[in-house]
Amino acid sequence: DIVMTQSPDSLAVSLGERATINCKSSQSVLYSSINKNYLAWYQQKPGQPPKLLISWASTRESGVPDRFSGSGSGTDFTLTISSLQAEDVAVYYCHQYYSTPQTFGQGTKLEIK
Amino acid sequence: EVQLVESGGGLVQPGRSLRLSCAASGFTFDDYAMHWVREAPGKGLEWVSSINWNSNNIDYADSVKGRFTISRDNAKNSLYLQMNSLRPEDTALYYCAKAATHGLLDYWGQGTLVTVSS
Numbered sequence: 365d366i367v368m369t370q371s372p373d374s375l376a377v378s379l380g381e382r383a384t385i386n387c388k389s390s391q392s393v394l395y396s397s398i399n400k401n402y403l404a405w406y407q408q409k410p411g412q413p414p415k416l417l418i419s420w421a422s423t424r425e426s427g428v429p430d431r432f433s434g435s436g437s438g439t440d441f442t443l444t445i446s447s448l449q450a451e452d453v454a455v456y457y458c459h460q461y462y463s464t465p466q467t468f469g470q471g472t473k474l475e476i477k
Numbered sequence: 478e479v480q481l482v483e484s485g486g487g488l489v490q491p492g493r494s495l496r497l498s499c500a501a502s503g504f505t506f507d508d509y510a511m512h513w514v515r516e517a518p519g520k521g522l523e524w525v526s527s528i529n530w531n532s533n534n535i536d537y538a539d540s541v542k543g544r545f546t547i548s549r550d551n552a553k554n555s556l557y558l559q560m561n562s563l564r565p566e567d568t569a570l571y572y573c574a575k576a577a578t579h580g581l582l583d584y585w586g587q588g589t590l591v592t593v594s595s
Contacts (some may be wrong), residue, residue, distance in 0.1 A: 402581075404581055413588060
């Protein structure tokens, strides 16, 4: 199984500042024949299901604010929120869909400082 | 608008069974694979099972293999999870999720809570 490890486990950032969450996979999730990383980022607010923010490591889903961006390839990935807003308080998960079983990071809890 | 509505959760004793359902709407159900993912209280997300569009390709997490059975009825736009021999560690909020291309989970339901306790 591919193990997904996020860092940090929790993060407190001031409004308007940058937030950065890292995700490392135990093996590459890059499908080299099509040059795509099978890596997604989800946002989960209390009492809600996960919401897909980023697919293929860096493709922002429709309707997701452009302050959210994803980067990385192979085994190392980053979710960046360029200017934190109050509504961004949530738990963020990375997720690999490269192989079965699909696996998730342990989550990063993002709070306002 | 894609909608996924889970039902069938509840309180059940260890060793007993429960069947979860997921009613899908807003998309062509039989074009897509479907998944179950669970979230134990205070824990993260754990993938449970998946089924492709025509039920020919089914996978399970090792933690539920041999106890859970996933199925679908394309005529009813519905996904199911039959859970047998339930254990306390199966206690979780169970989400159904639609898979886009290549297994990406793009839409999730609100979940149904399963509590396994005596």
